[in-house]
Amino acid sequence: MRDAMMTDPCIGCGGRLAGLCQPLDTSALDEISSESERVTQSARTVLFREGDPAVRAFSIGAGIVKLSRLLSDGKQQVVGFRFAGDIVGYGTGKTYPYDAELLTGASFCRIERSRLDTLLRRHPVMERRLLDMCLQELAATQDQLVTVGRRSAEARVASFLLGLEEAYRRRGAVPDPLPMPMTRSDIGDFLGLTLETVSRSLSHFKKQKWIEEPAHQKLRLSDRAMLTELAEGMVQDL
Amino acid sequence: MRDAMMTDPCIGCGGRLAGLCQPLDTSALDEISSESERVTQSARTVLFREGDPAVRAFSIGAGIVKLSRLLSDGKQQVVGFRFAGDIVGYGTGKTYPYDAELLTGASFCRIERSRLDTLLRRHPVMERRLLDMCLQELAATQDQLVTVGRRSAEARVASFLLGLEEAYRRRGAVPDPLPMPMTRSDIGDFLGLTLETVSRSLSHFKKQKWIEEPAHQKLRLSDRAMLTELAEGMVQDL
DNA sequence: CGTGCTATTGAGAAAAATCAAACGTGGTGG
DNA sequence: CCACCACGTTTGATTTTTCTCAATAGCACG
Known part of the structure; x- marks a missing residue:
């Protein structure tokens, strides 16, 4: 010891x-x-x-x-x-x-x-x-307040995904694919959404090939540009 | 100078x-x-x-x-x-x-x-x-995140009113009535609501005599107990 | 006494929640 | 080794809440 x-x-x-x-x-x-x-x-x-x-x-x-x-x-x-x-x-x-x-x-x-x-x-x-x-x-929590208070469901989810990647980036190399150990329910509780809404958003992102889930709790952001636009509310859907 | x-x-x-x-x-x-x-x-x-x-x-x-x-x-x-x-x-x-x-x-x-x-x-x-x-x-901002992320419109407004009073309390005596210099729009932008929703909530509170507005931008909390229950989501309406 | 904000109130539309069912998957025990 | 169970996830149908759009009213200021 x-x-x-x-x-x-x-x-x-x-x-x-x-x-x-x-x-x-x-x-x-x-x-x-x-x-x-x-x-x-x-x-x-x-x-x-x-x-x-x-x-x-x-x-x-x-x-x-x-x-x-x-x-x-x-x-x-x-x-x-x-x-x-x-x-x-x-x-x-x-x-x-x-x-x-x-x-x-x-x-x-x-x-x-x-x-x-x-x-x-x-x-x-x-x-x-x-x-x-x-x-x-404090600054990060204020950011989160903006996300939860003023963004649409899909914008919040996109914002979360990019934030997760950024969290890894700040601590060194970004693993690929990204580990995402939180459940849909955790994510929803973070974003002020229900787990169903989170699931629907992620399904939509996958269908559009903006993200991939190569394995359980593994995530790859295939189209960061689109996710960024989504997060900023520059685009509703397409 | x-x-x-x-x-x-x-x-x-x-x-x-x-x-x-x-x-x-x-x-x-x-x-x-x-x-x-x-x-x-x-x-x-x-x-x-x-x-x-x-x-x-x-x-x-x-x-x-x-x-x-x-x-x-x-x-x-x-x-x-x-x-x-x-x-x-x-x-x-x-x-x-x-x-x-x-x-x-x-x-x-x-x-x-x-x-x-x-x-x-x-x-x-x-x-x-x-x-x-x-x-x-930081703790206050996290509180606000809970309010915006997980509470109903009326619960958020009640929570805001109590928080405003608390802010005065922590700095000495609580003025009566409370000065409330922020517009409905400011309050909505704080709570993640539209100004109309804030206005409707406040009108409802006034009708129920839970609050009074003795003058423009002046506020009296007549029924703190009820506002507290509302803020905690213990009661939907009544 | 207008004029420009802010606030209130109503009606209809939209977003997300809720309720419900089925599916996958990993772990457990027969 | 396989069947089953618990849990997380997906997807669909419906309801609720809140937003949006619109009209009106109140107030302060010039």
């Missing part, structure tokens, strides 16, 4: 440059490694639930996490998906404001909130990095 | 405790005052437009600011409203990601982005405060 914890620079640094520790020097990384725990878990694992006391934060090394809120009438809203390099579960509230669930097997680092706060106080570059990540996340 | 700039501790501190400088000591406040400019402007003034180079940040002392994005097809999405104490125009991008427009007359502090960044580096408490504000804003 000790060696695993000591050798891996943790908090989002599992071989990636995108995470919270990107700007840190080696000695700081050692300090952080000793404060955090490396964990690997399988798909469908729940990291935490809405309302749980927010005692830990998570930094994703690999895998995809779904963040969602459950409404009183049983409907669900997916607030976002998180990928390698992202931080999950760090906020101002005493409890988590959403559920976090693994969509794939994932590895990540787990750290006590109180310890992370101490680290942030000791390393202002790290705090600055966290601020930048938070600002980015 | 010089005396006005020197005597007011600025950046969100115009008599309020909620802003960015809340945790600062007096000498730091003096430093900031010399770096920033106090400005007062009338309703409908545009602080900046989407795509403008993001050279300044703004800290609201009093008044309400509307942040909105314009889509290629002419539709608008209001990303949020900002009140006294909030920071507007600080992000990671080189350009502003939305328009910022005054809904009321407003006073605020204006500071060069580069100078603000210097100040943040010099005062880690200030940076920490900004991080907390950003995390709060």
Whole structure:
């Protein structure tokens, strides 16, 4: 246990440059490694639930996490998906404001909130990095608000597909085909649509050869230009 | 000019405790005052437009600011409203990601982005405060995503009214009646609805005596309990 | 006292939700 | 190894909600 914890620079640094520790020097990384725990878990694992006391934060090394809120009438809203390099579960509230669930097997680092706060106080570059990540996340959420609030069903789905690809791109090479581990229901809950509407849109895209599904949960964007036009509402159907 | 700039501790501190400088000591406040400019402007003034180079940040002392994005097809999405104490125009991008427009007359502090960044580096408490504000804003935007993505028209409008009241509450006493300077169109663009749907919902609420409009752009929430139930979707109509 | 916005209200159209049925597929146990 | 079961997906028919288009009314400002 000790060696695993000591050798891996943790908090989002599992071989990636995108995470919270990107700007840190080696000695700081050692300090952080000793404060955090490396964990690997399988798909469908729940990291935490809405309302749980927010005692830990998570930094994703690999895998995809779904963040969602459950409404009183049983409907669900997916607030976002998180990928390698992202931080999950760090906020101002005493409890988590959403559920976090693994969509794939994932590895990540787990750290006590109180310890992370101490680290942030000791390393202002790290705090600055966290601020930048938070600002980015805010911008992405505002984008999503535009998509959900003002675009047609097909535009939303096209927008989601392009966004998924972009998420991979920002983390290095774009795999081909794209892994898409979320269900139609997850996608609908993200876009403010029903799973049937998502399915119909995807079927339509496939029929038009704008996308292919070479295998289950694998996706290829064959016509990005058309998807982009769709997402921007420049074209209704054709 | 010089005396006005020197005597007011600025950046969100115009008599309020909620802003960015809340945790600062007096000498730091003096430093900031010399770096920033106090400005007062009338309703409908545009602080900046989407795509403008993001050279300044703004800290609201009093008044309400509307942040909105314009889509290629002419539709608008209001990303949020900002009140006294909030920071507007600080992000990671080189350009502003939305328009910022005054809904009321407003006073605020204006500071060069580069100078603000210097100040943040010099005062880690200030940076920490900004991080907390950003995390709060992120949580609020995620809330809005739930509202727009998963609630009925009347639930969204009820949710907006309660949110407006809450915004005043967090900044001190709740005025009665509540000032509501945004048009039906602004509200619709915030909630992902048309202005007609907003108008119909408000008319219905008035008819049911759940709200009153004692004057133009003045609002009284007569039955918060019912509005809350509506917002949570616990009741369709009655 | 117009004139230009903003708001209200109505009627009809369109988009997406809902309800329902059938299909595929991967995993499990006989 | 195959049959079956659970779950996700697709597709169709119908209903509901909200949008769109249109006409009218109210208000502030010049």
